[in-house]
Structure formats: C-alpha cells, structure tokens
Amino acid sequence: xxxxxxxxxxxxxxxxxxxxxxxxxxxxxxxxxxxxxxxxxxxxxxxxxxxxxxxxxxxxxxxxxxxxxxxxxxxxxxxxxxxxxxxxxxxxxxxxxxxxxxxxxxxxxxxxxxxxxxxxxxxxxxxxxxxxxxxxxxxxxxxxxxxxxxxxxxxxxxxxxxxxxxxxxxxxxxxxxxxxxxxxxxxxxxxxxxxxxxxxxxxxxxxxxxxxxx
Amino acid sequence: xxxxxxxxxxxxxxxxxxxxxxxxxxxxxxxxxxxxxxxxxxxxxxxxxxxxxxxxxxxxxxxxxxxxxxxxxxxxxxxxxxxxxxxxxxxxxxxxxxxxxxxxxxxxxxxxxxxxxxxxxxxxxxxxxxxxxxxxxxxxxxxxxxxxxxxxxxxxxxxxxxxxxxxxxxxxxxxxxxxxxxxxxxxxxxxxxxxxxxxxxxxxxxxxxxxxxx
DNA sequence: CATCAATTGTTCCTATTTTCACAATCTTTG
DNA sequence: CAAAGATTGTGAAAATAGGAACAATTGATG
Numbered sequence: 001x002x003x004x005x006x007x008x009x010x011x012x013x014x015x016x017x018x019x020x021x022x023x024x025x026x027x028x029x030x031x032x033x034x035x036x037x038x039x040x041x042x043x044x045x046x047x048x049x050x051x052x053x054x055x056x057x058x059x060x061x062x063x064x065x066x067x068x069x070x071x072x073x074x075x076x077x078x079x080x081x082x083x084x085x086x087x088x089x090x091x092x093x094x095x096x097x098x099x100x101x102x103x104x105x106x107x108x109x110x111x112x113x114x115x116x117x118x119x120x121x122x123x124x125x126x127x128x129x130x131x132x133x134x135x136x137x138x139x140x141x142x143x144x145x146x147x148x149x150x151x152x153x154x155x156x157x158x159x160x161x162x163x164x165x166x167x168x169x170x171x172x173x174x175x176x177x178x179x180x181x182x183x184x185x186x187x188x189x190x191x192x193x194x195x196x197x198x199x200x201x202x203x204x205x206x207x208x209x210x211x212x213x214x
Numbered sequence: 215x216x217x218x219x220x221x222x223x224x225x226x227x228x229x230x231x232x233x234x235x236x237x238x239x240x241x242x243x244x245x246x247x248x249x250x251x252x253x254x255x256x257x258x259x260x261x262x263x264x265x266x267x268x269x270x271x272x273x274x275x276x277x278x279x280x281x282x283x284x285x286x287x288x289x290x291x292x293x294x295x296x297x298x299x300x301x302x303x304x305x306x307x308x309x310x311x312x313x314x315x316x317x318x319x320x321x322x323x324x325x326x327x328x329x330x331x332x333x334x335x336x337x338x339x340x341x342x343x344x345x346x347x348x349x350x351x352x353x354x355x356x357x358x359x360x361x362x363x364x365x366x367x368x369x370x371x372x373x374x375x376x377x378x379x380x381x382x383x384x385x386x387x388x389x390x391x392x393x394x395x396x397x398x399x400x401x402x403x404x405x406x407x408x409x410x411x412x413x414x415x416x417x418x419x420x421x422x423x424x425x426x427x428x
Numbered sequence: 429c430a431t432c433a434a435t436t437g438t439t440c441c442t443a444t445t446t447t448c449a450c451a452a453t454c455t456t457t458g
Numbered sequence: 459c460a461a462a463g464a465t466t467g468t469g470a471a472a473a474t475a476g477g478a479a480c481a482a483t484t485g486a487t488g
Binding site: 221222223224258260261264274275276277 | 437444445446447448452453454455456
C-alpha cells in the first residue's frame with residue numbers, strides 16, 4: 001500500500017463524504033461521478049478526486065465511483081464498522097439534547113455513560129443513558145472509551161478533561177470555548193456555536209461592505 | 215485606513231480572540247503579549263500578531279496589547295456592539311437546547327423567534343422565545359434578522375432555508391449535514407457534531423498507527 | 429469491434445496560510 | 459537618562475491546500 005500521508009484538510013472532509021454517500025446509497029444510487037458528487041457536497045470535483053486518490057484508485061475511468069464500494073471503503077477508513085463508545089460530561093441543556101439525540105441510527109457511535117456534578121441528576125437516565133456523579137469518573141476504567149464529549153461550563157472544562165484523562169480517555173470533543181491544556185498525545189476538537197455565529201455575522205457584514213465599494 | 219483584505223483564516227479566528235479576551239478582562243488583566251495570549255488560545259504568537267496587523271497597529275512594541283483596547287476593537291469589528299437578532303427553525307432536542315441557552319450574557323446575539331412544523335409546539339415558549347408555526351415564516355418580514363439557525367432534520371433543511379430566504383434572511387447557521395443550494399449572496403456556515411466526532415476518531419486512530427510505525 | 433463520450437488519476441501551477449527571523453521601538457530599571 | 463530587555467510589525471521563506479488541464483482508460487453505442 002503506497003498510502004501517502006493524508007493531508008489534514010482531506011481527512012476532515014471524509015466524514016462529509018461518508019454522510020453524503022450514505023444518503024445516495026439509501027436512495028438507491030449505484031454510481032456517481034466526482035463532478036455530480038461535487039455538486040452535492042459543494043466541493044470542487046478535482047479536490048474530491050485528489051482526496052480519494054490518497055487512498056489508491058477507488059474509481060473507474062469513464063464510469064465514476066461505485067457508491068456502495070466507496071461507502072464501505074469510507075466506513076472502514078473512518079472506523080465506522082466498529083462501535084465507538086463515548087461518554088458525555090455535563091448534562092445541561094446541550095448535553096441533554098445530545099443524549100436524547102445520541103447519534104442517529106446509521107452512525108456507529110454511542111454515548112454509553114454521562115456524568116454531571118449535580119447529585120439530583122445523578123442516577124437518572126436520559127435517552128436511555130445513565131447519569132453518574134462526576135466523582136465516579138476518575139474511578140472508572142474508561143480505556144475502552146474512544147472520546148469524551150465536554151458540555152460543561154467554560155470554567156469547568158479543564159478540570160473535567162483532566163478527570164477524564166485520568167480514567168484513560170485520549171480524545172475530546174469540546175463544546176466549551178476554552179482551549180484545553182493537555183499532553184500532546186491527547187486529541188481535542190472544538191465545536192463552538194457562538195464562534196460560528198460571530199464568524200457568520202462578520203462575513204455577512206463584510207461581504208456587504210465589499211459590494212458597496214464596487 | 216490601509217486595511218488590507220483580511221484573510222478568511224484570520225477572520226475565523228477573531229471570535230476566539232474576542233471570547234478569550236473577554237475572559238482576560240473579566241479577570242482584571244490589563245495587558246498581554248502575543249506569546250502569552252498564544253498560549254491561552256493555542257495559536258502561534260506570530261499568527262496572532264499578523265492577524266491583528268491586518269487591522270493596523272493594535273499593540274505597542276516592548277509592551278504588548280492593552281486588553282481593554284483590543285477587546286473594544288474586536289467588539290466593533292465583530293459587530294458585537296449592536297444586537298444581532300436571529301431566528302431558529304426546528305425546535306427539536308437541539309433547537310430546544312439552543313433556545314434555553316440563547317447565547318450567554320455578554321454575547322450580543324439573541325434568538326428572537328422560533329419556528330416549527332409541529333402545531334403542538336406552536337404558541338408555546340421556550341426560554342422566553344415564542345414558537346411559531348412554520349407556515350408563518352415566509353409571511354413575516356425578517357429583513358431585520360441577521361441569520362437563521364437551522365436545526366431541522368436533513369430532509370427539511372433545504373426547504374426551510376428557502377422559506378427563510380423568502381422572508382429576507384441572508385445568513386444561515388446550518389446544523390444539518392446537507393449542503394444547501396442557495397444564491398451566491400447568501401452565506402452559510404456548518405456545525406455538525408457527527409462530522410466532528412468522526413474526524414476526531416479518525417485522527418485518534420491514525421496518530422496511533424503513525425506511532426506504531428516508528 | 430471500432431468509435432465516441434465520459435471520467436478518473438495525476439502533474440503542474442496558483443493561492444492561501446503558517447512560520448521564521450529580525451529590525452524597529454517601546455518599556456523598565458538602576 | 460542610558461543601557462538592557464521585551465515585544466511588536468513585517469518581509470521573505472516554507473508548508474499546505476485548491477484548481478486547471480489533460481493523458482490514460484474505461485464504458486457505451488451502433
């Protein structure tokens with residue numbers, strides 16, 4: 001396998017490709033060209049072909065890509081053929097929503113436990129997931145857990161992450177706006193709606209200004 | 215004002231800078247160097263200085279940046295000195311969480327109305343925000359609304375966006391995984407937890423493999 | 429089964445983003 | 459108030475990402 005190093009930008013697009021392909025296969029589509037697929041995911045067809053090419057020749061010239069085949073390839077590449085267990089820390093409004101949602105059907109990820117600092121919430125269940133008291137976290141063996149979803153207030157994010165690390169967790173999806181200080185072998189990704197909305201507002205206003213200057 | 219064009223990557227970092235500075239000012243810090251700030255936001259200090267430099271000289275050599283001054287500058291640049299009104303479409307689990315949260319205190323963005331297709335939800339209030347029936351959306355004049363938050367199922371996202379557009383909305387924060395087909399003067403940003411989690415899982419597994427090969 | 433149309437995989441080029449390196453200049457201190 | 463130390467702003471280099479162009483090759487067609 002002459003699998004070159006896959007660029008970060010490519011890797012970050014794979015989940016979108018996977019999702020969109022799932023939908024195509026569900027709708028009975030058996031083949032797709034990079035340019036048709038590009039229209040769906042709104043990415044240039046050259047970029048798509050190059051992305052796939054890092055993994056070898058997945059398509060056929062003059063034909064395009066077999067959706068089923070491509071989907072299976074992506075499923076393996078994204079480790080979606082095995083169940084990924086995650087825990088959730090912080091059962092506030094957002095945490096509750098994620099528990100109720102718990103990563104829809106054809107996605108092989110499950111929140112298996114939740115933790116909260118509030119004793120009133122501990123012991124209860126939301127969406128079939130049991131809530132434990134925060135103190136139990138560090139005592140649990142979580143070495144089979146892929147990642148922790150952090151939906152705690154900003155002030156408590158660092159502390160919560162450290163407790164999760166102590167239990168063996170090496171990946172975080174951080175919904176709080178603070179940047180966590182963690183060892184280099186720990187991987188963190190951020191989701192921040194406030195930041196996204198502010199960026200949106202910035203671009204909206206600035207594209208308007210540009211137009212006025214023309 | 216020799217304000218060059220601000221690179222997209224820079225613009226996308228501004229909200230993070232703004233948030234982090236808010237926290238510094240709240241804690242009484244009056245000055246900060248680019249390298250100390252870089253540690254907080256986990257961005258190289260050179261990148262920070264260059265980001266700020268697109269807006270002119272905001273710092274003082276040998277001193278660093280005045281946090282209060284910088285915060286005020288960013289507030290204006292991000293249009294946070296005026297209230298941005300947004301609407302929310304789709305009052306499911308996630309939509310409900312966002313309504314209850316409604317963009318914390320020192321953030322000048324408010325969800326002013328919500329819409330849902332379900333007649334049972336219409337008329338009710340969540341977090342002080344009234345829910346309207348979806349049909350009313352296209353009939354409302356929303357030209358004073360900056361953006362719409364889309365928290366509807368994937369199948370309904372395109373349709374919902376079009377109705378919002380008909381009422382005058384030009385910006386979207388799309389929580390559904392589908393890419394919207396909209397005119398070029400409409401701006402869309404995506405937030406997708408499933409995608410983020412899959413990317414996280416990918417990077418976790420692949421950094422492990424890399425280490426094994428050494 | 430020869431021709432035409434379609435479409436990939438890939439090379440080369442361009443644009444964007446990040447990082448390095450350092451002169452300029454401000455602050456602090458004795 | 460002079461010297462030492464700190465830190466910015468920026469030009470140039472390096473790294474990363476995106477896109478145009480096209481040969482190679484496959485599928486479809488009569």
